[in-house]
Amino acid sequence: MLGFLCTALLAAAVVKADNPANIPFQEFARETNQSLLWNPYRPNVYFGVRPRIPKSLVGGLMWSKVENFQDPQNNFRHTCEQGDDMKGYGWDEFDARSGGQQTIYDQHNGIDITTMFVKIPGGNNGGSWAARVRGIARQDAAPDLKTTMIYYATLEGLGSLEVENEQDPLGLKGDVVLNGDSDRLGEYKITITAGRGSHPEHAHPSYKEKPLDRTIVRSLQAPPDVLWQMKPILFRELKVQVDQYLEKYGEENPPPPPQAYTVVHEAGPGNLHMIQKVFEGNFEFDIIFNSGSSGETYTSQHVSGFINQASKNYWARFINSFNPKPPFDVENLQRFASNMFSNLLGGLGYFNGDSVVDRSYAPEYDEVNEGFWEETAEARAKHQEKLEGPSELLTTVPSRPFFPRGFLWDEGFHLMPIIDWDLDLTLEVVKSWFSLIDEDGWIGREQILGAEARSKVPQEFQTQYPHYANPPTLFYIIDTFISKLGALNGTTPPAKEELERKLNSKHLEDPELGLHYLRELYPKLKKHYYWFRKTQSGDLKSYDRDAFSSKEAYRWRGRTQQHILASGLDDYPRPQPPHPGELHVDLISWMGMMTKSLKNIATLLKIDEDIVEFTNTETAILRNIDDLHWSEKEKCYCDATIDDFEENSLVCHKGYISLFPFFTGLLDPKSEKLGHTLKLLGDPEELWSDFGLRSLSKKDKYYGTDENYWRGPIWMNINYLAVVQLLKYAQTPGPSQALAEDLYTRLRINLIQTVYDSWQETGFAWEQYNPETGKGQRTQHFTGWTSLVVKIMGMPDLSGGKYTAEGGGSFQEKVEASKDEL
Numbered sequence: 001m002l003g004f005l006c007t008a009l010l011a012a013a014v015v016k017a018d019n020p021a022n023i024p025f026q027e028f029a030r031e032t033n034q035s036l037l038w039n040p041y042r043p044n045v046y047f048g049v050r051p052r053i054p055k056s057l058v059g060g061l062m063w064s065k066v067e068n069f070q071d072p073q074n075n076f077r078h079t080c081e082q083g084d085d086m087k088g089y090g091w092d093e094f095d096a097r098s099g100g101q102q103t104i105y106d107q108h109n110g111i112d113i114t115t116m117f118v119k120i121p122g123g124n125n126g127g128s129w130a131a132r133v134r135g136i137a138r139q140d141a142a143p144d145l146k147t148t149m150i151y152y153a154t155l156e157g158l159g160s161l162e163v164e165n166e167q168d169p170l171g172l173k174g175d176v177v178l179n180g181d182s183d184r185l186g187e188y189k190i191t192i193t194a195g196r197g198s199h200p201e202h203a204h205p206s207y208k209e210k211p212l213d214r215t216i217v218r219s220l221q222a223p224p225d226v227l228w229q230m231k232p233i234l235f236r237e238l239k240v241q242v243d244q245y246l247e248k249y250g251e252e253n254p255p256p257p258p259q260a261y262t263v264v265h266e267a268g269p270g271n272l273h274m275i276q277k278v279f280e281g282n283f284e285f286d287i288i289f290n291s292g293s294s295g296e297t298y299t300s301q302h303v304s305g306f307i308n309q310a311s312k313n314y315w316a317r318f319i320n321s322f323n324p325k326p327p328f329d330v331e332n333l334q335r336f337a338s339n340m341f342s343n344l345l346g347g348l349g350y351f352n353g354d355s356v357v358d359r360s361y362a363p364e365y366d367e368v369n370e371g372f373w374e375e376t377a378e379a380r381a382k383h384q385e386k387l388e389g390p391s392e393l394l395t396t397v398p399s400r401p402f403f404p405r406g407f408l409w410d411e412g413f414h415l416m417p418i419i420d421w422d423l424d425l426t427l428e429v430v431k432s433w434f435s436l437i438d439e440d441g442w443i444g445r446e447q448i449l450g451a452e453a454r455s456k457v458p459q460e461f462q463t464q465y466p467h468y469a470n471p472p473t474l475f476y477i478i479d480t481f482i483s484k485l486g487a488l489n490g491t492t493p494p495a496k497e498e499l500e501r502k503l504n505s506k507h508l509e510d511p512e513l514g515l516h517y518l519r520e521l522y523p524k525l526k527k528h529y530y531w532f533r534k535t536q537s538g539d540l541k542s543y544d545r546d547a548f549s550s551k552e553a554y555r556w557r558g559r560t561q562q563h564i565l566a567s568g569l570d571d572y573p574r575p576q577p578p579h580p581g582e583l584h585v586d587l588i589s590w591m592g593m594m595t596k597s598l599k600n601i602a603t604l605l606k607i608d609e610d611i612v613e614f615t616n617t618e619t620a621i622l623r624n625i626d627d628l629h630w631s632e633k634e635k636c637y638c639d640a641t642i643d644d645f646e647e648n649s650l651v652c653h654k655g656y657i658s659l660f661p662f663f664t665g666l667l668d669p670k671s672e673k674l675g676h677t678l679k680l681l682g683d684p685e686e687l688w689s690d691f692g693l694r695s696l697s698k699k700d701k702y703y704g705t706d707e708n709y710w711r712g713p714i715w716m717n718i719n720y721l722a723v724v725q726l727l728k729y730a731q732t733p734g735p736s737q738a739l740a741e742d743l744y745t746r747l748r749i750n751l752i753q754t755v756y757d758s759w760q761e762t763g764f765a766w767e768q769y770n771p772e773t774g775k776g777q778r779t780q781h782f783t784g785w786t787s788l789v790v791k792i793m794g795m796p797d798l799s800g801g802k803y804t805a806e807g808g809g810s811f812q813e814k815v816e817a818s819k820d821e822l
Contacts, residue, residue: 025516028506032428035097036394037126038289040117041350043397044404044456045079046089046104047115047133049289051126053184054352054392055157058227059287061133062150062234065109066257066278072148072238075108078231080401082780084108088763090400090783091346093314093338096425097504099129100342101311105763110141118306123294125186130303131287135197135279146200146258148278150234151192151287154227155271158183162269163217171214171265176275187292192275193300195285199278206245206255210265216276217267227272228452234274237263317503321421324793328752333793336756340765341417341790343783347397348429351405353450354389356463365467365557368580373560385463393447394432398784399767404456406447408433409568412473413717413785419480420791422504427481427517430474434524438466441531445470445566467535468558468566471590475597478518478525481507482604485514515605522601526610529594538583545640545648548623554587555580562706572695572710573702575641575651583640585629589660592621596665625661626673635676637661654686655696656710656718663721669734678729678736681722682743691754691774692719693747713768713777717785719751723792730798745799748792755789 033052042048048060064076077084087105094100099118106113113135120128137145155161159182165172178190192215199213210216218237226233241264245255254260258278267273277285286300318338324330328337364372364379395406396414411433419426436443444464448457485508507514538553547553558566559578567586575582599614629637631650637660638652652658659677661667667674682688686697692714696703704712726744729736754769758776765786766776 024510024513028513032424034124034126035119036425036428038119038129039096039348039350040346041348043080043347043349043400044452046077046113047102047117047131049117049129049131050350051185052350052394054390055224057153057155057159057161057180057182057185059151059153059190060230061113061115062152062231063106063109063111063113063135064148064261065111066146066148066261067110067142069257069260071109071257072261075106076231076234077104077106077109080404080781082401084401086763090339090781091342092335093311093318094342094346095310095314095317096345096348096422098310098313099307100314100346101307102342102346105138107138107140109147110138110145111147112136112138116307118303118310120294120298120302120306122296123291125184125291125293128291128294128296128298129289130298130306132284132303132307133287134282134284136282144200144280146278146280147283148258148261148276149283149285150263150277151275152230152234153178153180153190153273153275154222154230155180155182156224156227159185160269161271161273163219163267163273164189165217165267167267168214169265171210171216172267173214176215176217176267178273185291189290189292189297191286191288191290193286193288195277195283197283197285198280200256200258200280202256202259204249204253204255204259206249206259210259210262212258212262212278216262216265216278218263218274218276219266219268219270220272220274221270222272224271225451228450233272234263237274240264322417322790322794325795326797326799327749328793333756336759337790337793339759340755340783340787341421343765343781344396344414344787344790345418345421347400347414347783348394349397349404349406350392350394351447351449351453352390352392353453354387355391355444355447355449356385356454357388357444358383358385358463358465359388360384361466365465367557367559370580372580373578376558377560380463389449391436391447391449392432393436393449394429395447396429396784399779399782401781402456402779403782403784405449405453406433407470408443408445408447409471409473410717410784412471412476413720413788415474415477416480416720417787417790419477420794423481423484423508424504424506426477427507430477431517431521433474434521434528437524437528440466441527441529442466442535443470443528444468465558469532469536469556469587470566471568471586472528472532472594475525475594478521479597479600481514482518482600484508485511485518485604518601518605522605525598525601529598532591532594536587538588539581543581543642543646543648545628547627549620552588552591552617552620552624553583553628554591555582556584556587569656569695569710571707572655572657573653573700575639575649579641581642583628584657585625585637585639586657586660588621588625588629589664589666592618592625592661592666593664595621622666625666629661630673636680637673637677653696653700653702654680655694655700656715659687659722662725663718665725665728669729669732669736674729674734675736675739678726678739678743682739689714689771690750691769691771692716692751693722694771709768709778712771714754714771714774715768715785716751716755716788719747720785720788720792723748723751723795727795727798741798745797748795751792752789755786 037051041050045060050058062078064072087107089104091100091102101116104113116132161180164177164179174194176192180188286303360383362379364375393406397404398410415426448454536554538555540550540553556564556567563570595614595618602610631638631652634652636658638650643649662677687694694712696711702711726740730741730744754774764780765783767779767782
């Protein structure tokens with residue numbers, strides 16, 4: 001009987017897999033894998049390419065000036081580092097389906113490196129691709145600048161990788177070719193062309209043994225778990241050659257630096273190959289990956305054509321996708337906008353590895369006692385974290401040098417511009433995040449997958465806790481998607497704008513594909529939502545609190561005296577001392593947003609039972625936001641706590657927290673509370689500045705104190721939420737409509753000018769901006785949510801031609817005046 005049952009189950013599975021109704025979905029998944037398999041999925045390095053396959057082929061670039069013996073020790077480039085003091089770097093244009101171009105302005109090495117990555121359609125296994133590497137000596141560098149360039153290829157998993165060229169003890173002439181065979185990639189060849197450029201010559205006898213007009217190749221077999229540590233491996237190999245030179249020639253007669261800093265030439269099989277070229281002045285060479293499935297062998301001539309066509313296609317599409325509205329419809333702003341967006345999308349990474357998780361579920365983690373933050377700290381010190389996984393994730397990153405990994409609440413903001421460019425890719429990223437969900441519904445707020453990712457994170461921040469949450473911004477992306485679906489098939493909720501058919505929007509072109517995606521994802525969204533309701537619930541029963549609902553109250557777990565990292569607003573002032581009876585207005589607002597989103601999905605999918613449940617919960621949350629968090633005295637929303645008399649008490653630190661019911665779209669356009677909220681937002685003595693909205697009121701005693709992370713500085717993600725809501729209320733009849741329109745117009749101008757001015761001055765987008773000067777500060781190359789300026793530029797102009805920015809002058813005039821600098 002058991003055998004019969006097993007046979008029946010197997011047969012059912014086969015029938016399901018072979019069901020003709022599933023064929024379109026399977027074909028779409030195959031096409032997606034094909035077009036997104038290869039990319040510069042290594043945002044932590046200046047340039048690196050890998051497939052979306054664990055333990056596979058990985059490549060990257062390293063380089064340094066070799067004018068003297070000190071330069072390579074200090075300035076060898078590989079991973080993106082804020083301390084490298086670049087004049088700027090990043091993608092000038094990028095599309096995840098076709099490729100892009102980035103420029104790295106390396107002032108200390110005296111060279112500007114341009115990398116051009118292009119995908120070549122055709123074949124299977126992700127097809128072929130190529131990368132062109134170009135070096136141009138900077139104006140302040142010597143025209144005969146000596147530069148050493150190393151391209152490396154590693155193979156962590158099963159397969160083979162070896163040098164095809166015939167052995168030559170002096171180095172290899174012409175192109176270098178690697179033959180490879182890997183799981184899911186099949187057979188392939190990697191050609192590193194001889195390229196163009198001069199090479200240094202010198203009279204030292206070491207030159208005859210290894211002339212620098214040849215390519216030097218070092219092949220090794222290294223432990224797979226250390227292959228990501230390429231710079232230490234390179235330095236070890238350089239030392240081997242230096243030691244040999246010193247032994248042979250002595251310290252009195254060493255080879256010159258371009259010769260001394262070369263690896264031992266020994267080409268052959270191995271799982272690691274370093275291909276080194278030494279140039280004098282400008283240079284260019286190609287790295288061409290020819291997939292055996294394509295049936296073609298591509299050359300540099302082909303690559304030139306592919307690069308030119310991809311660039312033309314990108315710009316035509318970019319201008320169409322992100323059509324800026326006045327006063328930002330200025331041609332000179334196109335490079336700025338493209339830089340912001342391309343660096344956001346170019347920060348797309350594929351990560352695979354284990355993660356550190358504490359699943360001890362210690363009773364102290366429930367945070368139910370007064371003084372709980374001290375108890376939890378002691379418990380964390382006692383309990384042993386464990387490695388879980390491996391897991392894999394496709395995600396964009398906030399900052400390549402400082403935060404080269406996935407952050408849950410950042411990702412929702414990152415995808416807001418990307419969904420306008422590539423909706424199908426956006427949904428693939430969302431699906432990847434929700435594939436991480438555990439059986440309880442938890443998703444770790446910070447994804448530090450593998451040893452390479454952990455190397456960028458202080459140890460005290462590596463452990464993830466299954467009771468820590470993060471703002472659920474991915475629900476914004478789902479809401480945008482269902483709005484577009486609704487516009488297409490006439491179901492609710494309708495989209496206000498007419499749907500434009502764009503590339504990579506097959507989930508809209510085929511509504512059944514879109515609905516299939518939602519049906520697959522919906523159970524995970526609900527599980528995540530119920531995890532929030534269970535683990536982040538607030539205490540209404542133990543204290544005398546008058547509220548419409550006895551259930552809808554919420555509190556972030558993981559609080560310390562100074563921080564709630566889980567909230568995303570780390571050091572924002574909260575009630576002191578922490579108390580287990582605290583209630584947080586930002587969290588109940590997020591819960592309201594999640595509830596609305598799930599109600600919209602249930603409506604689209606026609607799940608009546610869920611519609612009723614989420615409608616009732618939404619009503620309860622809206623009522624409780626007012627009952628539990630509105631301060632009639634302060635005329636704003638506040639966190640709540642329990643005072644010394646065991647009574648409910650509101651603690652009001654006016655700032656971003658006070659605006660969260662507004663940010664999440666939960667305020668009635670006709671309510672007085674909206675009017676008070678907008679007055680707070682627009683008060684220059686409180687939150688308003690010429691550069692954007694301050695995170696904390698100037699009048700608050702904590703303004704600008706201690707870390708001063710979320711205690712005054714301007715953050716673009718929160719300002720974007722403000723602009724979106726101001727536009728909504730500016731277009732909705734009500735007593736606050738005129739005020740919303742005025743604030744929207746002025747804030748939109750101020751934000752773009754702030755980011756633009758700092759980018760033009762420094763070459764970077766920044767993590768936050770100073771509320772007094774507008775200067776970018778903290779983490780540089782923060783092209784995550786700061787890239788939301790591209791969305792803001794495309795929002796409608798309601799000013800009626802009044803373009804003057806605060807502080808005087810026309811924004812258009814300012815841009816025109818700076819066009820020569822651009």
